Amino acid sequence: MEVLVPFSADRPKSRLADALSPSERAAFVRTMLADVLAAIDDAGGDPLLLATEAFDPTDEPTVPLDPPVAVDDRPLTDAVNALLAERRPGDGTDPVAIVMADLAIATPESFRELFAVGRETGVAIAPGRGGGTNALVVSRPEFRVDYHGASYLDHREIATDAGLSVETIDSHRLATDVDEPGDLAEVLIHGEGRAATWLRETGFALDASGGRVAAVRK
Numbered sequence: 686m687e688v689l690v691p692f693s694a695d696r697p698k699s700r701l702a703d704a705l706s707p708s709e710r711a712a713f714v715r716t717m718l719a720d721v722l723a724a725i726d727d728a729g730g731d732p733l734l735l736a737t738e739a740f741d742p743t744d745e746p747t748v749p750l751d752p753p754v755a756v757d758d759r760p761l762t763d764a765v766n767a768l769l770a771e772r773r774p775g776d777g778t779d780p781v782a783i784v785m786a787d788l789a790i791a792t793p794e795s796f797r798e799l800f801a802v803g804r805e806t807g808v809a810i811a812p813g814r815g816g817g818t819n820a821l822v823v824s825r826p827e828f829r830v831d832y833h834g835a836s837y838l839d840h841r842e843i844a845t846d847a848g849l850s851v852e853t854i855d856s857h858r859l860a861t862d863v864d865e866p867g868d869l870a871e872v873l874i875h876g877e878g879r880a881a882t883w884l885r886e887t888g889f890a891l892d893a894s895g896g897r898v899a900a901v902r903k
């Protein structure tokens with residue numbers, strides 16, 4: 686299955702500005718991307734990087750694969766919809782998945798489940814905490830995305846209005862995207878890849894002294 690992986694190469698993770706400097710954010714998002722690409726590949730998916738600007742994964746020491754790259758500087762929703770309009774998933778073709786590049790604790794097993802459910806239904810959605818859409822499988826050509834805000838609810842409504850069946854993927858690993866400093870603790874707790882290693886090497890460790898466990902830089 687082709688898996689579109691949107692990647693904001695030019696303005697990565699502004700909401701992590703309180704925890705990481707601009708160059709650290711640029712490095713950290715590449716480690717998350719590397720982990721996501723490796724897990725997709727392991728699960729049998731064929732990633733296509735949908736990047737906001739020219740990006741050569743082979744220049745990146747953390748990125749182990751050399752996926753094809755499509756460059757599109759339009760906003761996320763427009764860029765994804767342009768590819769869906771081209772691919773026409775389900776119109777005699779395979780479903781298409783869209784997986785965000787910040788799912789730092791996703792595993793091959795979690796993607797295998799997503800792809801399997803996605804093949805059986807019109808639209809399969811793995812919501813993010815807070816109502817976003819962390820991963821999606823589209824098996825019908827008429828479906829279009831509308832990201833940002835409570836996009837999980839919007840995507841359910843778009844699918845239902847188009848008469849398509851919808852399945853929700855109940856997965857902690859796919860529900861955890863790394864948006865804010867508080868999410869870094871999840872990577873230290875559950876991550877097994879390059880992103881977790883990078884955080885540790887950058888000096889982050891778990892700290893429970895303030896009550897809720899947090900990732901704190903020592």
Ligand SMILES: Nc1nc2c(ncn2[C@@H]2O[C@H](COP(=O)(O)OP(=O)(O)OP(=O)(O)O)[C@@H](O)[C@H]2O)c(=O)[nH]1
Binds near residue numbers: 697
């Ligand atoms: N191609 C493309 N990818 C995007 C764009 N905006 C975000 N992404 C990617 O989409 C996924 C989800 O992004 P968000 O968490 O909404 O935003 P972000 O840009 O990573 O972070 P913030 O700057 O903190 O909002 C990540 O994989 C981003 O790299 C865009 O305009 N175009």
Ligand SMILES: C[C@H](OP(=O)(O)O)C(=O)O
Binds near residue numbers: 817831
């Ligand atoms: C793209 C957006 O991501 P979030 O900002 O919710 O992480 C969404 O899932 O609609």
